[in-house]
Amino acid sequence: MNRVLTTILDIGEEMLLCGAEVSRVEESLKRMGTALGADRVDAFIITSSMVVTLHAEGRDPLTQTRRVVNVGTDIGRLHRLNDLARRVAANKLSCDEAEAELKEIRKEKRYPFVFEVLSYAFISGAFTLFFGGGAIEAACSFIIGGVLSLVVAATAKTGLNKIFARLICSFASITLAFVFLYIGAVDGVDNIIIGNIMTLIPGVGLTTALRDLFVGDSITGLLRTIEAALFALAIAGGYFLSAFIMRATPGGYSGGTADPILQIVTGFIGSVGFAVLYNIRGLRFIFASIGGLLSWSAFLGLGLLIPNEIARYFIVAALISLYAEIMARVLKTPTTTFIITSLIPLIPGSSLYYTMTNAFLGNGGDFIARGIMTLSLAGALAAGIIVIAGLAKIFKRAKK
Numbered sequence: 001m002n003r004v005l006t007t008i009l010d011i012g013e014e015m016l017l018c019g020a021e022v023s024r025v026e027e028s029l030k031r032m033g034t035a036l037g038a039d040r041v042d043a044f045i046i047t048s049s050m051v052v053t054l055h056a057e058g059r060d061p062l063t064q065t066r067r068v069v070n071v072g073t074d075i076g077r078l079h080r081l082n083d084l085a086r087r088v089a090a091n092k093l094s095c096d097e098a099e100a101e102l103k104e105i106r107k108e109k110r111y112p113f114v115f116e117v118l119s120y121a122f123i124s125g126a127f128t129l130f131f132g133g134g135a136i137e138a139a140c141s142f143i144i145g146g147v148l149s150l151v152v153a154a155t156a157k158t159g160l161n162k163i164f165a166r167l168i169c170s171f172a173s174i175t176l177a178f179v180f181l182y183i184g185a186v187d188g189v190d191n192i193i194i195g196n197i198m199t200l201i202p203g204v205g206l207t208t209a210l211r212d213l214f215v216g217d218s219i220t221g222l223l224r225t226i227e228a229a230l231f232a233l234a235i236a237g238g239y240f241l242s243a244f245i246m247r248a249t250p251g252g253y254s255g256g257t258a259d260p261i262l263q264i265v266t267g268f269i270g271s272v273g274f275a276v277l278y279n280i281r282g283l284r285f286i287f288a289s290i291g292g293l294l295s296w297s298a299f300l301g302l303g304l305l306i307p308n309e310i311a312r313y314f315i316v317a318a319l320i321s322l323y324a325e326i327m328a329r330v331l332k333t334p335t336t337t338f339i340i341t342s343l344i345p346l347i348p349g350s351s352l353y354y355t356m357t358n359a360f361l362g363n364g365g366d367f368i369a370r371g372i373m374t375l376s377l378a379g380a381l382a383a384g385i386i387v388i389a390g391l392a393k394i395f396k397r398a399k400k
Contacts, residue, residue, distance in 0.1 A: 004036040005054050005062050007095045010102055011085055012043075012050060016068050018078035022046065022212065022220045024334065028082075031089035046220045047071055047227075073340070075288075076279035079333045080105045086332075110279045113153070120149035123273035124195045126266040131350050132258045133191030140180045141195040148173045148196055163234045169200055170238025178246040190353070193239075198270070198349045199277075200235055236356045243360055260300050267345035268293040275341050284337050287327050291342025295320050299346065310380045313346060317384025325392045339385060348377040 012029045016022075026043045033041035033054055040055040050066040084105065088098050110116075124145025125138040133141070151172045155165035173196040177189040186192065212221030258266070271292025280288050295316055302312045324338035331337075355370035 001038065001054050001056050001059060001062050003095050004033060004038060005052065005064050007098050008032040008036070008041075008088075009050060009052055009064055009066055011081060011088070011098065012045070012052070013066050013068055014102065014105070015078060015081045015085070016045070016047065016050070017071055018075070018081060019071065019073040019336065020078055020081075020334065021336065022217050024082075025050075028085040028089070032085055035089045035091050036095065047223055073277075074110065074279045075284070075334075075337050075340075076110070076281045077105060077108055079281075079284065079337065080108070082334050083332065111276055115276050116153075117146050117149045119273040119276040120152070120199055121145040123199050123270050123277075124148070126195070126269040126273070127198045127349065128191045128195030130258055130263050130266040130270065130345070131191050131194050133195065137186050137188075137192050138195070140177070140186055141192045144173050144176045144180075144192065144196050145199065147176060148199065152199075163230050166200060166231050166234040167238045167241075170197065170235040171242050172238075173197070173200075174239050174242040175246060178242060182246075190357075194350050194353045197235055197353060198344075198347065201232065201347065201349055201352055232352065235352075236359065239356050240360055263300070263345075264293060264296050267296040271341045271344050274344050278340065280337060280341065284331055284333055287331070288338050288341040291320060291323060291338050292344050294323065295342050296345040310376050313377050313380035314384045316346060317343065317381040318388050319384075321385045321388035325388060335389075343381060346377075346381060348374050351377060 008029050011032065012025050015025050015028065022045045026045050029043045029045075029052055030041040033052075038054040038056050042053040042055070044051040048068050048071075050068060051063065053061050053063040055061050081102075084093075084098065084101055087093050093101070121142045122145070125142035128138045128141035129135075148169060151169050152165075155168055160168070174189075174193055177192040177196070180186050180192065181189050212218075212224060268289065272289045274292075275285050275288045298316045298319055299312055302315055306312050306315070320342045321335070321339060324335040324342065327333075327338050328335040351370055351374040355367060355374055358364075358367040358370055
């Protein structure tokens with residue numbers, strides 16, 4: 001039983017480190033534990049800690065606690081871990097076999113670093129066009145995105161606190177945008193900054209946090225909400241610091257609204273970039289990227305029928321969640337694989353940016369309005385995901 005407990009905790013810890021949902025990890029631990037001989041498994045999981053107890057007839061209960069740090073997003077590895085957990089739960093692997101396979105999974109490499117640099121660059125340039133910027137602005141944003149990837153890598157290597165690292169990355173990218181403004185390369189920085197902070201903002205994290213709160217994982221949801229809020233404050237701190245040092249007066253430079261076809265194409269490019277950063281591979285990479293194209297196409301299409309933006313966010317999130325549920329079953333992978341990349345074009349990056357600019361300029365009313373709108377859009381995304389996830393569980397139970 002000690003060996004069983006250690007094995008399932010090793011697998012569960014790796015799943016958490018890759019960005020798995022807490023509920024998925026708890027369910028996997030219970031299934032693996034009972035398959036390997038335990039009569040009952042009690043698991044209490046939050047994003048930073050795991051407490052698991054095994055009960056077996058004729059033995060005292062066994063408990064282990066794990067501290068989990070450096071949680072990230074690695075969907076490629078999560079897919080393999082999820083498959084490993086399923087096979088252990090189906091009694092197809094022993095502890096020795098599971099540990100051996102886990103060791104191989106840990107050795108798996110991500111995409112080459114140059115791919116990550118290019119992904120940051122293309123994401124930044126694409127979303128600058130997406131939010132209405134011109135070709136010159138997109139080119140500047142492309143360069144800044146590449147530099148930003150190096151700053152992100154450097155802060156990760158030095159082991160800096162994630163919040164402070166986010167502040168440094170925000171400061172670096174925004175300062176470079178002001179440099180392009182001062183040398184006369186561009187007339188405004190709004191769309192350049194928005195394009196670059198799309199790689200930094202905790203939009204997915206906030207949506208996941210709200211989803212955890214809605215489904216009853218209160219502690220995890222609260223922790224993730226606080227983390228997302230601190231990340232947003234760190235980005236705002238980098239913005240304020242840069243604007244103060246550069247003596248800049250941002251705001252009022254918006255390039256307008258991009259052509260819908262251009263938005264669909266650039267939203268797709270952005271989703272492709274994030275699929276690389278999240279280490280999604282194979283057919284999963286293709287369908288995860290296509291999800292970004294589908295989400296914004298659906299959003300624009302619904303705009304012809306439904307003027308309310310929050311309602312459209314909810315409906316599109318529900319449709320994309322349904323798409324994710326179907327693809328997850330077809331390709332035998334977690335729904336997270338498709339949700340986090342498909343919803344990228346809907347992440348309220350511009351709303352967060354203008355919340356920051358209004359705070360910097362002292363426009364209290366606009367700051368509150370933009371802040372409420374940002375939270376409302378994230379809440380609508382989370383609600384749409386939750387509705388479909390709940391219906392999927394009902395369908396699964398009915399099928400059984």
